[in-house]
Amino acid sequence: MLNVKDLNTYYGAIHALKGVSIQVNEGEIVSLIGSNGAGKSTLVNTIAGLLKPRSGSIEFEGKSIFRMEAYNLLKEGISLSPEGREVFGSLTVEENLKLGAYIIKDPKQINDSFEYVYELFPKLKERKGQYAGTLSGGEQQMLAIARSLMGRPKLLLLDEPSLGLAPNIVSQIFELIQQISKEGITILLIEQNAFMALKTSDRAYVLENGVVSLEGPSKDIINDDKVREIYLGI
Ligand SMILES: Nc1ncnc2c1ncn2[C@@H]1O[C@H](COP(=O)(O)OP(=O)(O)OP(=O)(O)O)[C@@H](O)[C@H]1O
Ligand SMILES: [Mg+2]
Structure with missing residues:
Protein backbone atom coordinates (compact mmCIF):
# COMPACT_ATOMS: atom_id res chain seq x y z
CA MET A 1 0.00 0.00 0.00
CA LEU A 2 2.76 2.43 1.05
CA ASN A 3 6.17 1.96 -0.48
CA VAL A 4 9.00 4.25 0.64
CA LYS A 5 12.35 3.73 -1.07
CA ASP A 6 15.76 5.19 -0.36
CA LEU A 7 14.32 8.38 1.13
CA ASN A 8 16.62 11.29 1.99
CA THR A 9 15.32 14.27 3.94
CA TYR A 10 17.41 17.20 5.16
CA TYR A 11 16.94 20.12 7.53
CA GLY A 12 19.39 22.50 5.91
CA ALA A 13 22.75 20.75 6.27
CA ILE A 14 21.39 18.11 8.69
CA HIS A 15 20.87 14.80 6.91
CA ALA A 16 17.94 13.46 8.97
CA LEU A 17 16.80 10.50 6.82
CA LYS A 18 19.62 8.62 5.14
CA GLY A 19 18.20 6.32 2.52
CA VAL A 20 15.18 5.01 4.44
CA SER A 21 13.04 2.28 2.88
CA ILE A 22 9.85 1.02 4.50
CA GLN A 23 6.74 -0.72 3.32
CA VAL A 24 3.25 -0.86 4.81
CA ASN A 25 0.74 -3.38 3.48
CA GLU A 26 -2.99 -2.86 3.51
CA GLY A 27 -4.61 -3.85 6.82
CA GLU A 28 -1.37 -3.95 8.78
CA ILE A 29 -0.30 -2.15 11.92
CA VAL A 30 3.37 -1.34 11.41
CA SER A 31 5.37 0.23 14.20
CA LEU A 32 8.38 2.46 13.96
CA ILE A 33 10.56 2.58 17.04
CA GLY A 34 13.79 4.38 17.80
CA SER A 35 15.47 6.73 20.24
CA ASN A 36 14.85 10.47 20.52
CA GLY A 37 16.18 12.17 17.41
CA ALA A 38 16.33 8.95 15.34
CA GLY A 39 14.20 10.52 12.59
CA LYS A 40 10.80 8.96 13.25
CA SER A 41 8.79 12.20 13.07
CA THR A 42 10.86 13.31 10.10
CA LEU A 43 9.84 10.13 8.29
CA VAL A 44 6.09 10.43 8.93
CA ASN A 45 6.12 14.18 8.31
CA THR A 46 7.83 13.52 4.98
CA ILE A 47 5.25 10.85 4.08
CA ALA A 48 2.45 13.25 5.11
CA GLY A 49 3.83 15.98 2.85
CA LEU A 50 4.89 18.40 5.61
CA LEU A 51 8.58 18.04 4.75
CA LYS A 52 9.99 17.84 1.25
CA PRO A 53 12.46 15.00 0.72
CA ARG A 54 15.55 15.58 -1.39
CA SER A 55 15.57 12.18 -3.10
CA GLY A 56 14.05 8.71 -3.09
CA SER A 57 10.52 7.62 -3.89
CA ILE A 58 7.19 7.35 -2.08
CA GLU A 59 4.33 5.42 -3.63
CA PHE A 60 0.84 5.01 -2.24
CA GLU A 61 -1.44 2.43 -3.86
CA GLY A 62 0.91 2.28 -6.82
CA LYS A 63 0.92 6.05 -7.43
CA SER A 64 3.85 8.37 -6.74
CA ILE A 65 3.11 10.82 -3.92
CA PHE A 66 6.68 12.07 -3.78
CA ARG A 67 6.76 15.77 -2.80
CA MET A 68 2.96 15.97 -2.91
CA GLU A 69 1.37 18.68 -0.72
CA ALA A 70 -0.16 17.65 2.63
CA TYR A 71 -3.58 18.93 1.53
CA ASN A 72 -3.64 16.59 -1.47
CA LEU A 73 -2.33 13.64 0.52
CA LEU A 74 -5.46 13.56 2.66
CA LYS A 75 -7.45 13.34 -0.56
CA GLU A 76 -5.32 10.33 -1.52
CA GLY A 77 -6.24 8.76 1.85
CA ILE A 78 -3.28 9.51 4.12
CA SER A 79 -3.85 11.28 7.44
CA LEU A 80 -1.41 12.26 10.20
CA SER A 81 -2.04 12.60 13.91
CA PRO A 82 1.04 14.69 14.76
CA GLU A 83 3.38 14.46 17.72
CA GLY A 84 2.32 16.75 20.55
CA PRO A 153 -8.23 7.96 5.68
CA LYS A 154 -7.06 4.59 4.38
CA LEU A 155 -3.67 5.01 6.05
CA LEU A 156 -3.32 6.63 9.46
CA LEU A 157 0.07 7.90 10.62
CA LEU A 158 0.17 8.13 14.43
CA ASP A 159 3.13 10.03 15.89
CA GLU A 160 3.58 9.13 19.58
CA PRO A 161 -0.08 8.81 20.58
CA SER A 162 0.76 7.69 24.13
CA LEU A 163 3.33 10.36 24.93
CA GLY A 164 3.01 11.78 28.43
CA LEU A 165 -0.12 9.86 29.34
CA ALA A 166 -0.87 7.86 32.49
CA PRO A 167 -0.58 4.05 32.13
CA ASN A 168 -4.33 3.38 32.16
CA ILE A 169 -4.89 5.98 29.42
CA VAL A 170 -1.99 4.47 27.45
CA SER A 171 -3.73 1.10 27.40
CA GLN A 172 -6.97 2.78 26.30
CA ILE A 173 -5.10 4.41 23.40
CA PHE A 174 -3.61 1.06 22.32
CA GLU A 175 -7.05 -0.58 22.51
CA LEU A 176 -8.39 2.17 20.29
CA ILE A 177 -5.56 1.66 17.81
CA GLN A 178 -6.58 -1.98 17.54
CA GLN A 179 -10.22 -1.03 17.13
CA ILE A 180 -9.37 1.48 14.37
CA SER A 181 -7.33 -1.23 12.66
CA LYS A 182 -10.30 -3.61 12.82
CA GLU A 183 -12.39 -0.94 11.07
CA GLY A 184 -10.11 -1.52 8.08
CA ILE A 185 -7.70 1.39 8.49
CA THR A 186 -4.00 0.68 7.92
CA ILE A 187 -1.75 2.15 10.63
CA LEU A 188 1.86 3.30 10.84
CA LEU A 189 2.54 3.79 14.53
CA ILE A 190 5.44 5.70 16.04
CA GLU A 191 6.00 5.01 19.70
CA GLN A 192 8.46 5.58 22.53
CA ASN A 193 6.55 2.86 24.30
CA ALA A 194 8.31 0.18 22.26
CA PHE A 195 6.89 -2.71 24.25
CA MET A 196 3.24 -1.77 23.68
CA ALA A 197 3.95 -0.84 20.06
CA LEU A 198 5.55 -4.22 19.33
CA LYS A 199 2.74 -6.05 21.14
CA THR A 200 0.15 -4.19 19.07
CA SER A 201 1.76 -4.29 15.61
CA ASP A 202 2.24 -6.93 12.93
CA ARG A 203 5.66 -5.72 11.75
CA ALA A 204 8.18 -3.20 12.95
CA TYR A 205 11.09 -1.05 11.83
CA VAL A 206 13.83 0.22 14.12
CA LEU A 207 15.26 3.58 13.11
CA GLU A 208 18.70 4.65 14.33
CA ASN A 209 20.31 7.95 13.34
CA GLY A 210 18.23 8.26 10.20
CA VAL A 211 18.83 4.67 9.06
CA VAL A 212 16.64 1.55 9.34
CA SER A 213 18.78 -0.76 11.48
CA LEU A 214 16.34 -3.63 11.92
CA GLU A 215 13.02 -4.75 10.47
CA GLY A 216 10.76 -7.77 10.70
CA PRO A 217 7.69 -9.29 12.32
CA SER A 218 7.07 -7.56 15.68
CA LYS A 219 7.14 -10.89 17.49
CA ASP A 220 10.73 -11.38 16.28
CA ILE A 221 11.82 -7.81 16.99
CA ILE A 222 10.51 -8.09 20.55
CA ASN A 223 12.87 -11.05 21.08
CA ASP A 224 15.93 -9.38 19.55
CA ASP A 225 18.66 -9.06 22.18
CA LYS A 226 19.70 -5.55 21.20
CA VAL A 227 16.11 -4.29 21.05
CA ARG A 228 15.41 -5.82 24.46
CA GLU A 229 18.43 -4.10 25.94
CA ILE A 230 18.13 -0.66 24.30
CA TYR A 231 14.41 -0.14 23.74
CA LEU A 232 12.68 -2.45 26.16
CA GLY A 233 15.13 -2.25 29.06
CA ILE A 234 14.84 -5.99 29.80
N1 LIG B 1 13.13 21.65 12.22
C1 LIG B 1 14.33 21.07 12.39
N2 LIG B 1 15.46 21.71 12.11
C2 LIG B 1 16.67 21.12 12.24
N3 LIG B 1 16.85 19.85 12.68
C3 LIG B 1 15.73 19.17 12.98
C4 LIG B 1 14.43 19.72 12.85
N4 LIG B 1 13.52 18.79 13.24
C5 LIG B 1 14.25 17.70 13.58
N5 LIG B 1 15.56 17.91 13.44
C6 LIG B 1 16.65 16.97 13.69
O1 LIG B 1 16.45 15.81 12.91
C7 LIG B 1 16.71 14.63 13.65
C8 LIG B 1 15.49 13.73 13.68
O2 LIG B 1 14.44 14.37 14.41
P1 LIG B 1 13.00 13.73 14.59
O3 LIG B 1 12.11 14.77 15.16
O4 LIG B 1 12.57 13.12 13.31
O5 LIG B 1 13.29 12.59 15.65
P2 LIG B 1 12.30 11.56 16.36
O6 LIG B 1 12.80 10.20 16.08
O7 LIG B 1 10.90 11.87 16.00
O8 LIG B 1 12.57 11.90 17.90
P3 LIG B 1 11.56 11.95 19.16
O9 LIG B 1 11.40 10.56 19.62
O10 LIG B 1 12.31 12.77 20.16
O11 LIG B 1 10.29 12.60 18.71
C9 LIG B 1 17.15 15.11 15.04
O12 LIG B 1 18.55 15.11 15.08
C10 LIG B 1 16.61 16.52 15.12
O13 LIG B 1 17.43 17.34 15.93
MG1 LIG C 1 9.27 12.53 17.04
Whole structure:
Protein backbone atom coordinates (compact mmCIF):
# COMPACT_ATOMS: atom_id res chain seq x y z
CA MET A 1 0.00 0.00 0.00
CA LEU A 2 2.76 2.43 1.05
CA ASN A 3 6.17 1.96 -0.48
CA VAL A 4 9.00 4.25 0.64
CA LYS A 5 12.35 3.73 -1.07
CA ASP A 6 15.76 5.19 -0.36
CA LEU A 7 14.32 8.38 1.13
CA ASN A 8 16.62 11.29 1.99
CA THR A 9 15.32 14.27 3.94
CA TYR A 10 17.41 17.20 5.16
CA TYR A 11 16.94 20.12 7.53
CA GLY A 12 19.39 22.50 5.91
CA ALA A 13 22.75 20.75 6.27
CA ILE A 14 21.39 18.11 8.69
CA HIS A 15 20.87 14.80 6.91
CA ALA A 16 17.94 13.46 8.97
CA LEU A 17 16.80 10.50 6.82
CA LYS A 18 19.62 8.62 5.14
CA GLY A 19 18.20 6.32 2.52
CA VAL A 20 15.18 5.01 4.44
CA SER A 21 13.04 2.28 2.88
CA ILE A 22 9.85 1.02 4.50
CA GLN A 23 6.74 -0.72 3.32
CA VAL A 24 3.25 -0.86 4.81
CA ASN A 25 0.74 -3.38 3.48
CA GLU A 26 -2.99 -2.86 3.51
CA GLY A 27 -4.61 -3.85 6.82
CA GLU A 28 -1.37 -3.95 8.78
CA ILE A 29 -0.30 -2.15 11.92
CA VAL A 30 3.37 -1.34 11.41
CA SER A 31 5.37 0.23 14.20
CA LEU A 32 8.38 2.46 13.96
CA ILE A 33 10.56 2.58 17.04
CA GLY A 34 13.79 4.38 17.80
CA SER A 35 15.47 6.73 20.24
CA ASN A 36 14.85 10.47 20.52
CA GLY A 37 16.18 12.17 17.41
CA ALA A 38 16.33 8.95 15.34
CA GLY A 39 14.20 10.52 12.59
CA LYS A 40 10.80 8.96 13.25
CA SER A 41 8.79 12.20 13.07
CA THR A 42 10.86 13.31 10.10
CA LEU A 43 9.84 10.13 8.29
CA VAL A 44 6.09 10.43 8.93
CA ASN A 45 6.12 14.18 8.31
CA THR A 46 7.83 13.52 4.98
CA ILE A 47 5.25 10.85 4.08
CA ALA A 48 2.45 13.25 5.11
CA GLY A 49 3.83 15.98 2.85
CA LEU A 50 4.89 18.40 5.61
CA LEU A 51 8.58 18.04 4.75
CA LYS A 52 9.99 17.84 1.25
CA PRO A 53 12.46 15.00 0.72
CA ARG A 54 15.55 15.58 -1.39
CA SER A 55 15.57 12.18 -3.10
CA GLY A 56 14.05 8.71 -3.09
CA SER A 57 10.52 7.62 -3.89
CA ILE A 58 7.19 7.35 -2.08
CA GLU A 59 4.33 5.42 -3.63
CA PHE A 60 0.84 5.01 -2.24
CA GLU A 61 -1.44 2.43 -3.86
CA GLY A 62 0.91 2.28 -6.82
CA LYS A 63 0.92 6.05 -7.43
CA SER A 64 3.85 8.37 -6.74
CA ILE A 65 3.11 10.82 -3.92
CA PHE A 66 6.68 12.07 -3.78
CA ARG A 67 6.76 15.77 -2.80
CA MET A 68 2.96 15.97 -2.91
CA GLU A 69 1.37 18.68 -0.72
CA ALA A 70 -0.16 17.65 2.63
CA TYR A 71 -3.58 18.93 1.53
CA ASN A 72 -3.64 16.59 -1.47
CA LEU A 73 -2.33 13.64 0.52
CA LEU A 74 -5.46 13.56 2.66
CA LYS A 75 -7.45 13.34 -0.56
CA GLU A 76 -5.32 10.33 -1.52
CA GLY A 77 -6.24 8.76 1.85
CA ILE A 78 -3.28 9.51 4.12
CA SER A 79 -3.85 11.28 7.44
CA LEU A 80 -1.41 12.26 10.20
CA SER A 81 -2.04 12.60 13.91
CA PRO A 82 1.04 14.69 14.76
CA GLU A 83 3.38 14.46 17.72
CA GLY A 84 2.32 16.75 20.55
CA ARG A 85 -1.39 16.58 19.66
CA GLU A 86 -1.65 20.13 18.28
CA VAL A 87 -5.36 20.52 18.93
CA PHE A 88 -6.73 24.07 18.76
CA GLY A 89 -7.29 25.00 22.40
CA SER A 90 -9.58 27.94 21.77
CA LEU A 91 -11.86 25.91 19.52
CA THR A 92 -14.43 23.41 20.79
CA VAL A 93 -14.09 19.66 20.38
CA GLU A 94 -16.65 19.77 17.58
CA GLU A 95 -14.87 22.62 15.77
CA ASN A 96 -11.55 20.77 15.99
CA LEU A 97 -13.15 17.66 14.53
CA LYS A 98 -14.77 19.62 11.72
CA LEU A 99 -11.32 20.88 10.68
CA GLY A 100 -10.24 17.27 10.20
CA ALA A 101 -12.99 16.85 7.59
CA TYR A 102 -11.85 19.83 5.52
CA ILE A 103 -11.54 17.79 2.34
CA ILE A 104 -15.17 16.63 2.55
CA LYS A 105 -17.70 18.96 0.94
CA ASP A 106 -20.92 16.95 1.28
CA PRO A 107 -22.66 17.85 4.62
CA LYS A 108 -24.14 14.36 4.88
CA GLN A 109 -20.68 12.79 4.62
CA ILE A 110 -19.39 15.19 7.29
CA ASN A 111 -22.27 14.09 9.54
CA ASP A 112 -21.38 10.46 8.88
CA SER A 113 -17.79 11.20 9.91
CA PHE A 114 -18.99 12.80 13.15
CA GLU A 115 -21.13 9.75 13.90
CA TYR A 116 -18.23 7.46 13.10
CA VAL A 117 -15.75 9.18 15.43
CA TYR A 118 -18.31 9.76 18.21
CA GLU A 119 -19.00 6.05 18.20
CA LEU A 120 -15.28 5.33 18.58
CA PHE A 121 -14.83 8.13 21.14
CA PRO A 122 -18.09 8.48 23.14
CA LYS A 123 -16.39 10.81 25.60
CA LEU A 124 -15.72 13.35 22.87
CA LYS A 125 -19.42 13.37 22.06
CA GLU A 126 -20.24 14.21 25.67
CA ARG A 127 -17.73 17.05 25.48
CA LYS A 128 -18.35 18.32 22.00
CA GLY A 129 -19.08 21.87 23.17
CA GLN A 130 -16.06 22.07 25.47
CA TYR A 131 -12.95 24.05 24.52
CA ALA A 132 -10.22 21.64 23.52
CA GLY A 133 -7.71 23.53 25.70
CA THR A 134 -9.65 22.52 28.80
CA LEU A 135 -9.59 18.77 28.01
CA SER A 136 -7.20 16.51 29.92
CA GLY A 137 -4.03 15.34 28.18
CA GLY A 138 -5.53 11.95 27.38
CA GLU A 139 -8.72 13.52 26.05
CA GLN A 140 -6.69 15.89 23.86
CA GLN A 141 -4.81 12.92 22.43
CA MET A 142 -8.11 11.14 21.72
CA LEU A 143 -9.29 14.34 20.00
CA ALA A 144 -6.14 14.49 17.86
CA ILE A 145 -6.66 10.88 16.74
CA ALA A 146 -10.38 11.44 16.18
CA ARG A 147 -9.65 14.56 14.12
CA SER A 148 -7.26 12.61 11.90
CA LEU A 149 -10.04 10.07 11.26
CA MET A 150 -12.63 12.67 10.22
CA GLY A 151 -11.34 12.70 6.62
CA ARG A 152 -11.84 8.89 6.51
CA PRO A 153 -8.23 7.96 5.68
CA LYS A 154 -7.06 4.59 4.38
CA LEU A 155 -3.67 5.01 6.05
CA LEU A 156 -3.32 6.63 9.46
CA LEU A 157 0.07 7.90 10.62
CA LEU A 158 0.17 8.13 14.43
CA ASP A 159 3.13 10.03 15.89
CA GLU A 160 3.58 9.13 19.58
CA PRO A 161 -0.08 8.81 20.58
CA SER A 162 0.76 7.69 24.13
CA LEU A 163 3.33 10.36 24.93
CA GLY A 164 3.01 11.78 28.43
CA LEU A 165 -0.12 9.86 29.34
CA ALA A 166 -0.87 7.86 32.49
CA PRO A 167 -0.58 4.05 32.13
CA ASN A 168 -4.33 3.38 32.16
CA ILE A 169 -4.89 5.98 29.42
CA VAL A 170 -1.99 4.47 27.45
CA SER A 171 -3.73 1.10 27.40
CA GLN A 172 -6.97 2.78 26.30
CA ILE A 173 -5.10 4.41 23.40
CA PHE A 174 -3.61 1.06 22.32
CA GLU A 175 -7.05 -0.58 22.51
CA LEU A 176 -8.39 2.17 20.29
CA ILE A 177 -5.56 1.66 17.81
CA GLN A 178 -6.58 -1.98 17.54
CA GLN A 179 -10.22 -1.03 17.13
CA ILE A 180 -9.37 1.48 14.37
CA SER A 181 -7.33 -1.23 12.66
CA LYS A 182 -10.30 -3.61 12.82
CA GLU A 183 -12.39 -0.94 11.07
CA GLY A 184 -10.11 -1.52 8.08
CA ILE A 185 -7.70 1.39 8.49
CA THR A 186 -4.00 0.68 7.92
CA ILE A 187 -1.75 2.15 10.63
CA LEU A 188 1.86 3.30 10.84
CA LEU A 189 2.54 3.79 14.53
CA ILE A 190 5.44 5.70 16.04
CA GLU A 191 6.00 5.01 19.70
CA GLN A 192 8.46 5.58 22.53
CA ASN A 193 6.55 2.86 24.30
CA ALA A 194 8.31 0.18 22.26
CA PHE A 195 6.89 -2.71 24.25
CA MET A 196 3.24 -1.77 23.68
CA ALA A 197 3.95 -0.84 20.06
CA LEU A 198 5.55 -4.22 19.33
CA LYS A 199 2.74 -6.05 21.14
CA THR A 200 0.15 -4.19 19.07
CA SER A 201 1.76 -4.29 15.61
CA ASP A 202 2.24 -6.93 12.93
CA ARG A 203 5.66 -5.72 11.75
CA ALA A 204 8.18 -3.20 12.95
CA TYR A 205 11.09 -1.05 11.83
CA VAL A 206 13.83 0.22 14.12
CA LEU A 207 15.26 3.58 13.11
CA GLU A 208 18.70 4.65 14.33
CA ASN A 209 20.31 7.95 13.34
CA GLY A 210 18.23 8.26 10.20
CA VAL A 211 18.83 4.67 9.06
CA VAL A 212 16.64 1.55 9.34
CA SER A 213 18.78 -0.76 11.48
CA LEU A 214 16.34 -3.63 11.92
CA GLU A 215 13.02 -4.75 10.47
CA GLY A 216 10.76 -7.77 10.70
CA PRO A 217 7.69 -9.29 12.32
CA SER A 218 7.07 -7.56 15.68
CA LYS A 219 7.14 -10.89 17.49
CA ASP A 220 10.73 -11.38 16.28
CA ILE A 221 11.82 -7.81 16.99
CA ILE A 222 10.51 -8.09 20.55
CA ASN A 223 12.87 -11.05 21.08
CA ASP A 224 15.93 -9.38 19.55
CA ASP A 225 18.66 -9.06 22.18
CA LYS A 226 19.70 -5.55 21.20
CA VAL A 227 16.11 -4.29 21.05
CA ARG A 228 15.41 -5.82 24.46
CA GLU A 229 18.43 -4.10 25.94
CA ILE A 230 18.13 -0.66 24.30
CA TYR A 231 14.41 -0.14 23.74
CA LEU A 232 12.68 -2.45 26.16
CA GLY A 233 15.13 -2.25 29.06
CA ILE A 234 14.84 -5.99 29.80
N1 LIG B 1 13.13 21.65 12.22
C1 LIG B 1 14.33 21.07 12.39
N2 LIG B 1 15.46 21.71 12.11
C2 LIG B 1 16.67 21.12 12.24
N3 LIG B 1 16.85 19.85 12.68
C3 LIG B 1 15.73 19.17 12.98
C4 LIG B 1 14.43 19.72 12.85
N4 LIG B 1 13.52 18.79 13.24
C5 LIG B 1 14.25 17.70 13.58
N5 LIG B 1 15.56 17.91 13.44
C6 LIG B 1 16.65 16.97 13.69
O1 LIG B 1 16.45 15.81 12.91
C7 LIG B 1 16.71 14.63 13.65
C8 LIG B 1 15.49 13.73 13.68
O2 LIG B 1 14.44 14.37 14.41
P1 LIG B 1 13.00 13.73 14.59
O3 LIG B 1 12.11 14.77 15.16
O4 LIG B 1 12.57 13.12 13.31
O5 LIG B 1 13.29 12.59 15.65
P2 LIG B 1 12.30 11.56 16.36
O6 LIG B 1 12.80 10.20 16.08
O7 LIG B 1 10.90 11.87 16.00
O8 LIG B 1 12.57 11.90 17.90
P3 LIG B 1 11.56 11.95 19.16
O9 LIG B 1 11.40 10.56 19.62
O10 LIG B 1 12.31 12.77 20.16
O11 LIG B 1 10.29 12.60 18.71
C9 LIG B 1 17.15 15.11 15.04
O12 LIG B 1 18.55 15.11 15.08
C10 LIG B 1 16.61 16.52 15.12
O13 LIG B 1 17.43 17.34 15.93
MG1 LIG C 1 9.27 12.53 17.04
